[in-house]
Amino acid sequence: MTQSPAAPIPPPTERRRLREAGALTQAQVAERVGVNRRTVRAWETGRAAPQGREGEAYLELLRALVERREHQKPVSDVDVTADQPLTEEESEGDIEVEGDGLGLDAGPAPSTRTDRPLTPAQAFDALYAFCAPALVRQTYLLSGRRELARESVERAFQLAWERWPEVARDPDPAGWVRAAAYDFALSPWHRFRPRYRHPEPPPADRADRLLLDVLLDLTPPQRRTLLLYDGVGLDLPETAAETEASTPTAANRILHARAAVATRMPTLSDPDDLHRRLAELASAERLRAPAPDAVREGSERRARFWTRAAIAFTVALIGTTALTLRTAPTHYEPPVPPGATVRGVPPPVAPGPLSHKEQKLRDKLRSEPHDGPERLAPQPF
Known part of the structure; x- marks a missing residue:
């Protein structure tokens, strides 16, 4: 395929960055170019080069993204309904999670160029509007519980707002929030909570129920790895990094998870079919995510509560220490040993009247000098 020397094909990392800047997912790019999602992933990781008619369409899309980025205009002719921003009506209450697919096939949120810098609240709301709908669907596949999926996303964004300077500087803020939501959804402590x-x-459709049961029968690491690789669309190194595992371990988990799914559902042996069914299962449920302002207020309430609790604990600790210093003895006092029984010694007799002999002895002792009787001294003859 001939290429114009004035506009050479960008390197793989630049291809992915352009797609992310245009707020496009791998599935959306694949649909527009006319290929499957695995091909787009191979183009972005460098395992394959765009060729043929599809490659020309892909290069035209990249050039359009470059031109719109230079003119600071968003991509307006591409459907991004899976991750729409909030409307005025939706910002007052919960967000209805709609759209097809799991969304966020690329992970990080797009960077929006404006003349004025965004405030922290505006940047947080933009990240929330981009990530929250897809994360609710993903955490539902992880946990199988609608309310837990909503709570996981809410807690993850509350944590992100508490650590917003760290999250804002992170190269992948969406991945940061996704990892926090996954950790909360897969926590084993939920089994002890009465509400769970x-x-x-279960889902109304029989095929959806079967697929959800198959997912929940997998081990949590396998379920998470399968969702990130075949559901979200991360490549193998990114999946291994997010699951804190080596690349061979992540690949082994994917193979075992696919084999377990294919054993009970042979029609999903193809990864593309599995990705499609995961997206359909997640989109079949009516899930709601809280509004971003409610999440920020909840995060601030939690921060105030724990700050006050820490202050109260510190004051109580200082008071206890002061009371201890005030009432503690200043020197060591050895304890009095307990009495021991001595055998063979008669018990003491209470004093009584003296006999005549004892009285004579007492009078004699009193009449003698204090130094005792006179000592005998030798006399010369």
Whole structure:
């Protein structure tokens, strides 16, 4: 395929960055170019080069993204309904999670160029509007519980707002929030909470129920790795990094998870079919995410509560220490040993009247000098 020397094909990392800047997912690019998602992933990781008619369409899309980026205009002719920003009506209450697919096939949120810098609240709301709908669907596939999926996303964004300077400087803020939401959704401590002891109603469709049961039968690491690789669309090194595993371990988990799914559902042996069914299962449920302002207010309330609790604990600790210093003895006092029974010694007799002999002896002792009787001295003859 001939290429114009004035506009050479960008390197793989630049291809992915251009797609992310245009707020496009790998599935959306694949649909527009006319290929499958695995091909787009191979183009962005450098395992394959764009060729043929599809490659020309892909290069035209990249050039359009470059031109719009230079003119500071968003990509307006591409459907991004899976991750729409909030409307005025939706910002007052919960966000209805709609759209097809798991969204966020690339991970990081797009960078929006404006003349004026965004405030922290505006930047947080933009990240929330981009990530929250897809994260609710993803955490639902991880946990199988609708309310837990909503709570996981809410807690993850509350944590992100508490650590917003760290999250804002992170090269992948969406990945940061996704990892926090996944950790909370897969926490084993939820089984001890009364609200999550009983199972929720399963999906209405029989095929959806079977697929969800297969996912929940996987181990949590396998479920998470499969969702990131075949659901979200991360490549193998990114999946291994996010799951804190080596690349061979992540690949082994993917293979075992695919084999377990294919054993019970042979129609999903193809990864593309598995990705499509995961997106359909996540989109079939009516899930709601809280509004971003409610999440920020909840995060601030939690921060105030724990700050006050820490202050109260510190004051109580200082008071206890002061009371201890005030009442503690200043020197060591050895304890009095307990009495011991001595055998063979008669018990002491109470004093009584003296006999005549004892009285004579007492009078004699009193009449003698204090130094005792006179000592005998030798006399010369």
